[in-house]
Amino acid sequence: MPKTSAEVQGMGHSMKRKEDPRFLRGKGNYVDDVQLPGMLHMDIVRSPFAHAKIKSIKTEAALKVPGVLAVITGETLAKYNLHWMPTLMSDTQMVLPVEKVMYQSQEVAAVIATDRYAAADGVEAVEVEYDPLPVVIDPWEAIKPGAPVLRTDKKGKEDNKIFHWEVGDRSGTDKAFKDAEVTVKQDIYLPRIHVASIETCGCVADFDKVNGKLTVYMTTQAPHAIRTVFALVAGHVGLSEEKIRIIAPDIGGGFGGKVPVYPGYVIAVAASVVIGKPVKWVEDRMENLQADSFARDYHMTAELAAKKDGTITALRIKTLADHGYADAAANPSKFPAGLFSVCTGSYDVKKAFAEVDGVYTNKPPGGIAYRCSFRVTEAAHAIERITDVLAQELKMDPADLRMKNFIKKEQFPYKAALGWEYDSGDYHAALKKAMDKIGYAELRKEQAEKRARGELMGIGICSFTEIVGAGPSKHFDILGIKMFDSAEIRVHPTGKAIARFGTKSQGQGHETTYAQIVAEELGIPAAHVQVEEGDTDTAPYGLGTYASRSTPVAGAAGALAARKIREKAKKIAAHLLEASEEDLVWETGKFSVKGAPGRSKTIQEIAFAAYTNHPQGMEAGLEAISYYDPPNLTFPFGSYICVVDIDRGTGMVKIRRFVAVDDCGNIINPMIVDGQIHGGLTMGMAPALLEEITYDESGNIQGGSFMDYLVPTSMETPSWELDKTTTPSPHHPFGAKGVGESATVGAPPAIANAVVDALSHLGVKHIDIPITPEKVWKILKEKGVAE
Amino acid sequence: MATHRIQITVNGEAKEGQVESRLLLVHFLRENLRLTGTHIGCDTSHCGACTVLLDGQPVKSCTFLAVQADGHQITTVEGLEQNGKLHPVQEGFWEKHGLQCGFCTPGMMLTSCALLNRNRNPSEAEIREAISGNLCRCTGYVNIVKAVQYAAEKLQKEEAHA
Ligand code: FES
Ligand code: FES
Numbered sequence: 001m002p003k004t005s006a007e008v009q010g011m012g013h014s015m016k017r018k019e020d021p022r023f024l025r026g027k028g029n030y031v032d033d034v035q036l037p038g039m040l041h042m043d044i045v046r047s048p049f050a051h052a053k054i055k056s057i058k059t060e061a062a063l064k065v066p067g068v069l070a071v072i073t074g075e076t077l078a079k080y081n082l083h084w085m086p087t088l089m090s091d092t093q094m095v096l097p098v099e100k101v102m103y104q105s106q107e108v109a110a111v112i113a114t115d116r117y118a119a120a121d122g123v124e125a126v127e128v129e130y131d132p133l134p135v136v137i138d139p140w141e142a143i144k145p146g147a148p149v150l151r152t153d154k155k156g157k158e159d160n161k162i163f164h165w166e167v168g169d170r171s172g173t174d175k176a177f178k179d180a181e182v183t184v185k186q187d188i189y190l191p192r193i194h195v196a197s198i199e200t201c202g203c204v205a206d207f208d209k210v211n212g213k214l215t216v217y218m219t220t221q222a223p224h225a226i227r228t229v230f231a232l233v234a235g236h237v238g239l240s241e242e243k244i245r246i247i248a249p250d251i252g253g254g255f256g257g258k259v260p261v262y263p264g265y266v267i268a269v270a271a272s273v274v275i276g277k278p279v280k281w282v283e284d285r286m287e288n289l290q291a292d293s294f295a296r297d298y299h300m301t302a303e304l305a306a307k308k309d310g311t312i313t314a315l316r317i318k319t320l321a322d323h324g325y326a327d328a329a330a331n332p333s334k335f336p337a338g339l340f341s342v343c344t345g346s347y348d349v350k351k352a353f354a355e356v357d358g359v360y361t362n363k364p365p366g367g368i369a370y371r372c373s374f375r376v377t378e379a380a381h382a383i384e385r386i387t388d389v390l391a392q393e394l395k396m397d398p399a400d401l402r403m404k405n406f407i408k409k410e411q412f413p414y415k416a417a418l419g420w421e422y423d424s425g426d427y428h429a430a431l432k433k434a435m436d437k438i439g440y441a442e443l444r445k446e447q448a449e450k451r452a453r454g455e456l457m458g459i460g461i462c463s464f465t466e467i468v469g470a471g472p473s474k475h476f477d478i479l480g481i482k483m484f485d486s487a488e489i490r491v492h493p494t495g496k497a498i499a500r501f502g503t504k505s506q507g508q509g510h511e512t513t514y515a516q517i518v519a520e521e522l523g524i525p526a527a528h529v530q531v532e533e534g535d536t537d538t539a540p541y542g543l544g545t546y547a548s549r550s551t552p553v554a555g556a557a558g559a560l561a562a563r564k565i566r567e568k569a570k571k572i573a574a575h576l577l578e579a580s581e582e583d584l585v586w587e588t589g590k591f592s593v594k595g596a597p598g599r600s601k602t603i604q605e606i607a608f609a610a611y612t613n614h615p616q617g618m619e620a621g622l623e624a625i626s627y628y629d630p631p632n633l634t635f636p637f638g639s640y641i642c643v644v645d646i647d648r649g650t651g652m653v654k655i656r657r658f659v660a661v662d663d664c665g666n667i668i669n670p671m672i673v674d675g676q677i678h679g680g681l682t683m684g685m686a687p688a689l690l691e692e693i694t695y696d697e698s699g700n701i702q703g704g705s706f707m708d709y710l711v712p713t714s715m716e717t718p719s720w721e722l723d724k725t726t727t728p729s730p731h732h733p734f735g736a737k738g739v740g741e742s743a744t745v746g747a748p749p750a751i752a753n754a755v756v757d758a759l760s761h762l763g764v765k766h767i768d769i770p771i772t773p774e775k776v777w778k779i780l781k782e783k784g785v786a787e
Numbered sequence: 788m789a790t791h792r793i794q795i796t797v798n799g800e801a802k803e804g805q806v807e808s809r810l811l812l813v814h815f816l817r818e819n820l821r822l823t824g825t826h827i828g829c830d831t832s833h834c835g836a837c838t839v840l841l842d843g844q845p846v847k848s849c850t851f852l853a854v855q856a857d858g859h860q861i862t863t864v865e866g867l868e869q870n871g872k873l874h875p876v877q878e879g880f881w882e883k884h885g886l887q888c889g890f891c892t893p894g895m896m897l898t899s900c901a902l903l904n905r906n907r908n909p910s911e912a913e914i915r916e917a918i919s920g921n922l923c924r925c926t927g928y929v930n931i932v933k934a935v936q937y938a939a940e941k942l943q944k945e946e947a948h949a
Contacts, residue, residue: 016881023889024877026824026864030890033823117809198828198836198890198924252826252890253924285829507888507925675884678927706833706922714915714928 004588009527010520011734014671018531019511028250034204034217036278040069042268043119044287045109045126047101050137050362050699051150052130054097057109062125067118070275071126072110072267074098080237082270084153086229088260088478089336091162091327092153093365095263095270100133102150102325103364104699105290110267112279135699136160139299139322139359150325150360162327162358163336168418173353176314180305184389189768190378192297192322192363192693193686194289195370196711197506199252201292202282203265205272212238214273215245218265221254221504222544223247225478227536229261230269232479237273248534254506255683256369259330259546260293290704293330293366294693297322298356298378302386305351310396312405314351315417317343317382321358321367329367330546331374332476332483338374341418342467345383346427346637347405352417362699371683371744373468373547380464384749385766388460392760398753399440402431402463413730420467422635423737424727426663431463431639434661437723438641451761454785456646457656458758461639462750468738469552469634478543482629485549486540487557489518489565490623493611495604496528499561502542503554504534508676508740510550513668514558517734521562522569523589523603540625548636548738551668552729557628559733564624568610572622573601575615634729634737638662640750646758648787651777653689653755655718660746663725665737674722677743681720684747686712688769759783793857797822798866806853812846813837815853816863824864824893828922835921838894839863845901847920864893867900875941876900876934885934887925895921899935907943909935 004010022028059071074096077083087093096107111122134148141147142160151157177183203218220226223246231241251258268281283292298319305314321337323329331338337356344352358367370377387405391398406427407414414422435441443459450457473482486502499518503510515529533539542554566586573591574581577599584591592600601609610622643657660681667673690710693703703709728735748769755771756764762783767775780786788807795802797820804819816822816839827849828836837849840862867874876896879885886892895918902909902917909917914935915928923931 017884019889020881020886023886023892024864024873024881024896025868026822026893028824028889030823030826032817032827035818035821116814117807196924197888198834198922199826199888200828251888252828253888255924285831285834507890509887671884675887675926675930678929679887679925680927682927683924706829706831711833711922711924713919713922714931715919717928719911719932720927720929 004520008519008523008525008588010516011666011668013516013669015512015516015526015669017509017512018515019509030199030250030252031202031204031217031219032282034249036204036206039204039278039280040112040114040275041116041119042271042279042281043111043116043123044107044264045111045123045128046291047104047106047108049101049130049132050104051102051133051135053100053133055129055131058127061127062111062122065118065121065125067114068111068122070112071122072096072112072271077270082234082237082266085233085261085266087326087328087365089327089329089331090333093326093328095266103362104701105287107263110271112271112275135362137361137695137697137699139320139361142359142361150362160360162323162360164355164357165336166355167341168353169351170353173314173316173351176351177303177305177316180313181308182306182393183303184386184393185301185303186386186389186766188300188302188382188385188766190296190298190381191769192294193370193691194294194693194709195255195257196289196709197253197255197257200283200285200288201258201262203268204278204280205268206278207272207276209276213243213245214239214269215247216269217247217249219251219258220246220248221258221506221546223504223534223536224502224541225481225543226261228481246536248504251504251506255371256295256330256546257292258506259368260328262292286705289709290701291364293328293368294364295368295370296378300378300382302382304386304390306390310394310401310404312347312349315344315349315383317354319356321356322361322363323358323367324363324365325360326365327358327367328365330369332470333478334475335374339467340375340379342376342420342465343379343383344416344418345380346407346463346465348407348411349417354418363695369546371680372741373466376466377745377748380745381749384462384464385752388753388756389765392765398461399431399435402461403428421632422465423632423729423731425465425635425637426725426727427463427637430637430661430663430725433723433725434639434641434659437721438657438659440641443643456648456758458644458754460642460750460752460754460757462746462753463639464746465635465637466742466745467633467635468548468741469630470547470549471633472631473629481543483543484627484629485542485553485557486625486627487554487561488540488625489561491565491607493608495524495607497524498530498532499558500532500539501554501558502540503545503550505545508550509672513672514555516668517555517558518562521559522565548740551736552634552732552738553628553630555736556630556733557626560628561624561626564626565622568622569603569606571618572606572609572614576601576609631731634665634732636664636737636739636742638742638746640746642750642754644754644758646776648780648785651773651780653771653776655751657721658718659721659723660743661723661725662739662742663727664739664742665728665732666726666735668736673739676740677722678720680741680743681747682712682717684744685717685751688748688751688771690770692770791854793854795856796860798862808854810853811849812851812853812856813848816848822863822865826890826893828890833922835894835898836891838897838921840897840901843901843904845898862897864896867896874900875938876903878941879934879937883930883933883937885926885931891921891923895923895931899938903939903942908939
């Protein structure tokens with residue numbers, strides 16, 4: 001594809017970001033920056049217990065604190081039937097409790113005051129009396145018969161099971177295992193982690209009593225869906241969708257954590273409606289880590305069946321999914337385990353079967369993504385780890401084993417055993433490129449020499465396949481709303497444009513990349529395409545930004561809306577040039593008469609004519625809207641190779657090198673794509689080596705602040721080495737696939753495989769992440785090699 | 788609650804306030820002065836989103852009382868641009884894509900300014916160490932390092948010409 005000029009800055013240009021000037025000057029507008037006249041502040045009383053009856057809530061002392069205006073409890077909300085709300089997975093979740101609390105740090109009451117200090121004082125003064133109940137923390141205990149039933153609010157519920165989901169050919173897979181020459185089996189746990197975007201969650205709810213209009217400034221990745229949810233949940237108290245305006249201002253990182261509706265938002269809205277003044281709620285970091293939706297918490301058992309030569313014949317995975325006390329996962333409605341069924345990965349596996357059981361425990365609700373498309377990281381970890389276990393069993397090089405089993409380039413579009421149709425790929429090329437770049441053969445030699453000297457060095461590979469861009473509306477919806485996305489473009493008389501989208505950037509740079517898409521399609525310089533998102537009063541309806549769906553879905557809508565505009569522009573050009581449409585040719589930014597290159601009209605001239613001299617019988621103006629329903633998902637992929645050195649004295653794992661070869665199809669802005677991969681790799685390393693949220697048996701959270709929830713700093717983060725292959729998506733309007741999350745999916749198994757590889761000669765087959773120095777040191781000690 | 792009269796020079800301008808003893812500097816800047824470029828990302832002094840310069844030294848303004856800043860000079864992100872010209876550090880972050888969501892960026896840039904003020908030619912290791920008290924969840928730090936290197940070069944060039 002020829003590149004547009006430096007002036008136009010279409011696809012493939014590393015255009016500097018259009019949103020940066022405001023951020024660089026401290027002029028971003030994040031939720032906590034919103035200040036409205038008369039605005040009040042809300043702070044939340046939280047439970048110290050993981051499971052307890054609420055005996056009483058005394059608010060008198062709090063109401064005496066100077067500045068405190070109101071204390072809202074479950075009883076207050078129950079009057080309006082707003083004390084419970086639905087989750088995105090059609091489960092229910094408390095807004096504020098009336099009877100009992102279900103996890104430590106659960107919201108118990110909210111204090112409204114004139115400033116945030118007074119609100120915090122008020123929280124201190126609220127007296128709550130609890131009666132502790134038996135706590136169920138371990139999901140394996142939770143599924144045992146006789147375990148205390150947690151969801152006593154559900155009539156007739158006699159256990160803690162949420163769902164059973166399965167996919168694939170169970171009997172065929174069982175048979176393949178029975179007939180197999182070799183089988184391997186491994187328990188793999190992906191622990192609970194938290195996205196911990198540097199901006200926490202919050203909102204300013206502003207109810208205008210006179211006009212009956214509710215405006216909510218909110219840290220949300222999906223403003224339109226939120227508006228509809230608010231209308232559905234609070235319709236019975238008079239909130240009507242045309243009177244609800246959700247504004248997602250600048251967002252300080254989302255990664256999936258800003259998809260759900262948290263109780264705090266709902267309480268702030270209720271408070272503003274009742275009091276008639278704007279109410280701001282911004283959670284602090286501990287509340288964010290302790291109460292917002294978590295990710296992962298998948299207890300998987302993965303098995304592979306294979307021939308002796310390494311040909312994989314079948315995959316079987318059984319999973320117990322700990323969802324906390326409510327299934328508040330942010331998955332498409334028909335997919336309780338998300339897109340976990342991409343677990344056959346990059347391999348041509350003929351028989352596969354996967355099942356997931358969801359279970360309630362006394363932990364915060366969730367099951368959201370951590371910078372990945374619905375449970376894809378879990379799937380990739382299972383297949384990439386168990387593939388290495390098989391390589392070890394067969395004494396085969398893990399690269400050879402992968403090359404042997406990869407789906408071949410000519411097999412695409414490829415129908416996977418668990419149902420997906422992979423759009424395009426060239427897995428051999430990506431792995432080969434990564435191996436060449438890192439010098440794989442030499443590294444293996446170095447490793448052998450080091451081993452002989454007793455030094456611990458490992459090389460880990462991960463060749464992942466992602467599944468993003470949800471999704472075709474046949475299968476994908478959230479609470480019934482189909483997962484299309486949208487773009488609306490208006491070209492002004494002077495040839496400049498405004499483009500609005502149904503998604504919402506949280507740092508991905510949409511103001512730049514979307515402008516480049518329009519520039520590519522219309523030839524209007526990206527500098528003159530103003531991109532707006534996040535205001536439901538102005539942007540077209542869309543499902544939002546998560547699961548790497550912005551470029552695959554909304555980006556496609558942008559291209560198609562631009563193409564509609566081009567169609568109309570052609571008619572106007574024909575009129576202006578007094579030529580027939582068939583005789584016109586388009587090249588970036590202008591229509592010319594075939595064979596008469598001097599006779600042409602630029603898009604700017606055409607735009608002017610659209611308002612000043614449009615053909616008789618044609619409507620004036622030059623604008624279009626597109627709601628794009630993708631025909632299929634997109635399947636980005638890549639091969640990562642990680643080299644680690646392990647300190648025998650401390651068990652510390654050091655990433656010496658990390659080469660990432662990504663393939664996300666055609667690229668809009670290479671600089672931004674690299675930035676996404678750098679960030680994704682870092683968020684992949686984080687759970688691999690550092691991050692984890694655990695609970696003691698009383699349900700006390702461990703890792704509930706940045707004191708012990710270890711987000712990577714510049715010191716642990718290596719200098720990532722990137723490369724790419726380009727395999728366009730055949731069904732996407734400009735061949736893109738999406739990239740924001742690939743690296744988070746691909747990095748953890750590469751790192752885990754490298755560490756296990758370093759220790760494999762000692763008989764180590766698997767280590768659960770996070771691979772902390774303590775864990776490694778214990779293994780070294782046990783194997784007698786600690787220094 | 789006792790209140791105090793304080794005087795702080797913020798970005799070169801004298802500012803006054805009558806504040807409670809417990810008021811944090813970050814809230815004084817954000818709420819009293821409406822300089823919202825200084826952000827809050829944690830409650831345990833770990834993230835550095837709130838970093839400002841106090842007499843040229845980076846401090847975490849979430850762990851600093853407004854009254855402690857009485858009589859001192861504070862620089863916030865809003866004070867980096869001079870006469871309509873971006874500071875070389877701001878320019879570097881833009882050129883090298885050193886920011887994504889922008890939330891950590893003000894603190895990150897002020898920490899970088901302080902580093903460059905004491906060391907005009909820092910190595911990659913020195914840059915990484917200097918910014919190790921500032922968390923960024925988006926960028927993976929690679930481009931932040933490049934941004935600081937860009938600024939260092941630019942400052943050196945400017946000085947060579949001066
Ligand atoms: S807000 Fe995190 S260190 Fe100040
Ligand atoms: S740019 Fe988002 S936290 Fe650094």
